[in-house]
Amino acid sequence: MRRIPTEEHRRAVRETVLxxxxxxxxxxxxxxxxMSRIxxxxGFVGDLLVKASGPVRCATT
Structure with missing residues (x-):
């Protein structure tokens, strides 16, 4: 059974990613x-970044 990330966990992931x-x-x-470098x-798995961080917007376009 998969755990659903809590809002606190999402915030911690976002802060680390930023x-x-x-x-x-x-x-x-x-x-x-x-994404590979992030x-x-x-040290997170790529899927975790997408699920916890939400949509990603491109800053270079």
């Missing part, structure tokens, strides 16, 4: 921020 994303953008620029930087 921190890692900001660090990646500072190091590689916006075009260097990829997954690697957070």
């Amino acid at each position: 921190e890692v994303t900001a660090a990646l953008a500072a190091e590689h620029g916006l075009r260097g921020v990829t 997954v690697e930087g957070t």
Whole structure:
């Protein structure tokens, strides 16, 4: 049985993702921020990022 993430868990995931994303953008620029690098930087599974974070909007278009 799968656990449904709580709002507190979602907030923690979002905060971690934002921190890692900001660090990646500072190091590689916006075009260097990829889902693969975010997954690697957070240690989260890619599906968790999508489910916990919600829709992703592209900042480079």
